[in-house]
Amino acid sequence: MTADGIRLRAGVATDTGRVRSNNQDSFLLLPDRGLWVVADGMGGAQGGEVASRLAIETFEDAYVEQTEQSLAEVVAEANHRIYEAAESSELRGMGTTAVGLALVGDDDETDQQHLVVVNVGDSRAYLYRDGGLTQLTDDHSVVAELVRDGRITAAEADVHPQRNVITRVLGVYPEVVADLWPIDPVRGDRYLLCSDGLFNEVGDDQMAAVLRRLDDPSEAAAELVRLANEGGGRDNITVIVLDVLDDGGVAERASAALSGTVGRGSDDLAGFSHAIDDDRRSDDRLSDEELDGVRTPSKRTRRERRAERRAARSQRSRVTWRVLLFTLLLLGVLGGAVATIQWYGTSTYFVAFDGDEVAIYQGRPGGLLWIDPELEEPTGIVRQDVPARYADDLDAGHEHSSLADARQFVDNIERDISERAAATTTTEPPTTATTVPTTVAPTAAPAN
Ligand code: MN
Numbered sequence: 176m177t178a179d180g181i182r183l184r185a186g187v188a189t190d191t192g193r194v195r196s197n198n199q200d201s202f203l204l205l206p207d208r209g210l211w212v213v214a215d216g217m218g219g220a221q222g223g224e225v226a227s228r229l230a231i232e233t234f235e236d237a238y239v240e241q242t243e244q245s246l247a248e249v250v251a252e253a254n255h256r257i258y259e260a261a262e263s264s265e266l267r268g269m270g271t272t273a274v275g276l277a278l279v280g281d282d283d284e285t286d287q288q289h290l291v292v293v294n295v296g297d298s299r300a301y302l303y304r305d306g307g308l309t310q311l312t313d314d315h316s317v318v319a320e321l322v323r324d325g326r327i328t329a330a331e332a333d334v335h336p337q338r339n340v341i342t343r344v345l346g347v348y349p350e351v352v353a354d355l356w357p358i359d360p361v362r363g364d365r366y367l368l369c370s371d372g373l374f375n376e377v378g379d380d381q382m383a384a385v386l387r388r389l390d391d392p393s394e395a396a397a398e399l400v401r402l403a404n405e406g407g408g409r410d411n412i413t414v415i416v417l418d419v420l421d422d423g424g425v426a427e428r429a430s431a432a433l434s435g436t437v438g439r440g441s442d443d444l445a446g447f448s449h450a451i452d453d454d455r456r457s458d459d460r461l462s463d464e465e466l467d468g469v470r471t472p473s474k475r476t477r478r479e480r481r482a483e484r485r486a487a488r489s490q491r492s493r494v495t496w497r498v499l500l501f502t503l504l505l506l507g508v509l510g511g512a513v514a515t516i517q518w519y520g521t522s523t524y525f526v527a528f529d530g531d532e533v534a535i536y537q538g539r540p541g542g543l544l545w546i547d548p549e550l551e552e553p554t555g556i557v558r559q560d561v562p563a564r565y566a567d568d569l570d571a572g573h574e575h576s577s578l579a580d581a582r583q584f585v586d587n588i589e590r591d592i593s594e595r596a597a598a599t600t601t602t603e604p605p606t607t608a609t610t611v612p613t614t615v616a617p618t619a620a621p622a623n
Contacts, residue, residue: 180423181278181288181360185211186392187415188400192372193408199223200370200413201231201271209241209278209288210234213413214271215298215370217344222261222269226346229257230271241279243291243355247500250293250345250353257346270344272296273353274312274368276417288423290358290366295351297341299374301382302358303365308383311366313354315343317515336576340518342511352507361426365392366417373399373414376406392416520546524581527572531558533588535581540572551578554585562591 185206191198199216201224212234216227233253238245253273261269274294281287292300294312297319302309313319317340318332332338345351365386374382381402389395396414403412520543525536533556538548561569565588575581 182421186396188396189413200411201227203231212275213368214273216271218269222266226269226271254351270347272298274298294354301367303386360419362422364419368415370413372410372412376403525572525574
């Protein structure tokens, strides 16, 4: 078999959806260089569109060598370009996800190839094999990390107020770490690359049913987009379906190696058997866990499996690259943790006493690690006017998820104060109060 043995066929569909006014998703089909990418931009009216397009353009001009290393470098380059563009314009804060599949050369002496999944953010790659759909990527989002840490359930994640907050993204921080992992393609496999506009509207079973029913990848992609719109179309939707028409004998050689028929003096396979041996060690364990994964989906099992795959491959990598990658990963994990804590420490507001005056703060009452709450705005309400029922709350700090909510809470206190003042300065029955011009809350009981 030659390097040209692996053949893939792609179909794509994209749509603005039924709610948004513009499509901030972008995609790339680059079959000549074996690269397929979906990017979901975010930030401002135009920022998202610009960010996802910049990412795609970077892949298009900078991805030349078909290697894993080159792929990682292009991701870093895309991050850099978007970050720079965001600094020098009104596009501040823009960013984009990117999920891709690349056909790259094995990093040994053979001219064999394999597939690599690359991911930053919460777009996804799925594998459809033997009638079942498996998510290949980990979402880089706050809720997905909480689920992986066992702190909330998947059901809680679905309705979590911060479910759209992503922890890794291209263009927002000076550095980014992409997830990269290799896959051995098997003839008949279908890969799905998509933005969250698809899987937030369409269930796994529905997606699998479409991939089972429609052979043509373009038709399947279009049908998935149609279903997402039918489900609500609340976001832009982009889908690439990628079919493995020919795996170049990878699967055959792998199973031959497993059954011990490799090494019967075949020169063709001699150079490859070492690589197969490496893979086989992990694949032997994988197959059992893969079955487990299908029967009782377990994040932990999938992650372990990936870790094993990475470990098996890295034995064949140059040490310098391995050390560099490990360092980058470590920095990425630390950076992600810092960013998450920073976000958690500053994402809410609370109302509390600033001395004897009520004030709105940004942050958490009492602070969080190195993050002290910041005074957002004073309210002019003094302690002696505050109704007793608010006092405990304000002493502890009353939390709100947004500034608007905090202001609403302050408005409520003010209303109570003015109603109480009105009730104590006039003894007239409420029916005569129609002449009072400042009445704002007809439903409130005057006795309060
Ligand atoms: Mn989206």
